[in-house]
Amino acid sequence: MIKIVSWNIAKRQEPWRWLVGMARDGEVDLALLQEAGTPPGDLADLVEYQDQVFWNRNLYDRWPLIVRLSDRITVTPYRQVPPISELGRDTIGVSGVGTIAAAKVIPRDSEEEAFVAISMYAGWLTSHPSTGSGWIYSDASAHRILSDLSAFIGHRDPGKHRILAAGDLNMIYGATGWQLSLPERERTFWDRIGALGLEFLGPQTPHGRRAESTPIDVPSDTKNLPTFCSPRREPKDAANQLDYAFASRGFHERVSVRAMNEINEWGPSDHCRLMIEVKTQADYG
Numbered sequence: 001m002i003k004i005v006s007w008n009i010a011k012r013q014e015p016w017r018w019l020v021g022m023a024r025d026g027e028v029d030l031a032l033l034q035e036a037g038t039p040p041g042d043l044a045d046l047v048e049y050q051d052q053v054f055w056n057r058n059l060y061d062r063w064p065l066i067v068r069l070s071d072r073i074t075v076t077p078y079r080q081v082p083p084i085s086e087l088g089r090d091t092i093g094v095s096g097v098g099t100i101a102a103a104k105v106i107p108r109d110s111e112e113e114a115f116v117a118i119s120m121y122a123g124w125l126t127s128h129p130s131t132g133s134g135w136i137y138s139d140a141s142a143h144r145i146l147s148d149l150s151a152f153i154g155h156r157d158p159g160k161h162r163i164l165a166a167g168d169l170n171m172i173y174g175a176t177g178w179q180l181s182l183p184e185r186e187r188t189f190w191d192r193i194g195a196l197g198l199e200f201l202g203p204q205t206p207h208g209r210r211a212e213s214t215p216i217d218v219p220s221d222t223k224n225l226p227t228f229c230s231p232r233r234e235p236k237d238a239a240n241q242l243d244y245a246f247a248s249r250g251f252h253e254r255v256s257v258r259a260m261n262e263i264n265e266w267g268p269s270d271h272c273r274l275m276i277e278v279k280t281q282a283d284y285g
Contacts, residue, residue, distance in 0.1 A: 001280060002029050002030065002072070002073060002107055002277070002278040003028050003275070004029065004030045004031070004032060004275075004278065005028050005030075005031045005032070006034075006119065006167055006273070006276060007033055007269065007271060007272075007273045007274070008121070008167070008243065008270070009033055009034070009035060009269045010270050011036070013040050015269050016043055016047070017043070020043055020046050020047065022069070023046075028070070029070040029072050029073050030068060030070075032117060032119035034121040034167050034271075035121065036063060036067075048069075048075070049067045049068065049077070063121075064099075064101040064120065065101050065119065066101045066102070066103040066119050073106060073107055073108060074105070075104070075106075077101070077102070077103040078103060079091050080092060082094075083147075087151065093151060094144075095147055098123060099121055099123065099144050101118070102116060102117070102149075102152075103116070110282075113162075115251065115278070116164070117164050118149060118163065118165040119166065120166065120168070121141075121167050122139075122167075122169045123138065123141045124136045125137055137185070138171055139186050139189055141170075142170075142171060142186075143192070146189070149196070150196060153197065158196075158198070158248050158250060159248070159251075162251045163198065163246075163247065163248045164276070164278065168228075168243050169189075169242060169243070169244055170242050171186045171242065172224070172241065173200075173224055174218050175218055176217060176219060179217055180216055180217050193246060198247060199246060199247055199252040200246055201246055201252060201255060201257045202245065203225055203245070203258050204225065205223040205224075207257065207259065208225035208258050208260075208262075209225065209226070209261045209263075210226075211225070211226045211239040212239075214239075215239040215240050216239070216240070224240075225261060226239050226241060226261055227240075227242055227259055227261060227271055227272050227274070228240050228241070228242045228270060229266070229270055229271075230270065231270050235261070238261065238266075242271070243272075244274075245274055245276055254278055254279040255277070255279075256276070256277050257275065257277075258275050259274060260272050
């Protein structure tokens with residue numbers, strides 16, 4: 001079983017120490033990070049990632065990263081190039097700097113069970129000055145993610161793909177209200193990712209702690225789980241889910257995900273961790 005953490009670490013240093021500790025305890029093999037920043041210098045030899053995967057990293061300061069944390073897997077990052085480039089076997093064209101990191105992940109001694117892992121970050125954008133509006137929105141960033149991810153879709157049959165995508169989308173699944181969401185616009189993302197053959201994995205109830213009060217903008221029977229807590233509040237007060245995981249239809253049957261959002265396990269970021277487990281053939285005996 002491959003153990004993966006998806007986590008927006010808000011450019012903080014302490015989450016890197018938590019990741020190294022999890023790796024030492026055998027709790028994680030791979031991290032899909034958002035707002036990653038740079039690890040503390042004393043941990044440089046304990047985490048492995050390819051730093052030069054962005055074609056112009058200076059344009060964005062909240063980039064996602066894919067980090068190898070154990071020798072149970074091999075990780076080969078895809079280097080990012082402009083979307084109009086001719087793609088090589090080790091490159092991926094990206095239309096939004098800082099929206100995705102992608103890598104091929106190979107379980108040890110099991111090349112045929114390799115899959116593509118994608119860390120997603122749908123950053124906030126602001127409306128054009130000509131609108132006279134103060135709106136911010138993330139659905140455009142999220143659609144750029146899907147446009148770039150589409151490069152890995154090469155067959156009509158989703159069962160021919162092995163893609164795992166997770167991260168912070170800054171959107172609320174199932175939203176119906178307008179206080180925190182643009183529900184009609186955001187709904188097009190959820191429809192589109194399904195059309196690409198990726199299954200929504202949540203996490204949803206019961207795979208995590210429910211909010212103590214009904215979150216804003218969703219129906220009272222929502223299965224959403226709180227994964228984000230405002231820096232001005234405590235994890236016990238967290239209400240909104242912004243972090244999600246998806247996997248190719250068919251491959252998704254091997255993948256489980258839960259929100260590590262209990263108060264005593266939240267961690268040193270404004271987002272909690274998503275713990276994702278990918279079963280390999282060995283797990284089926």
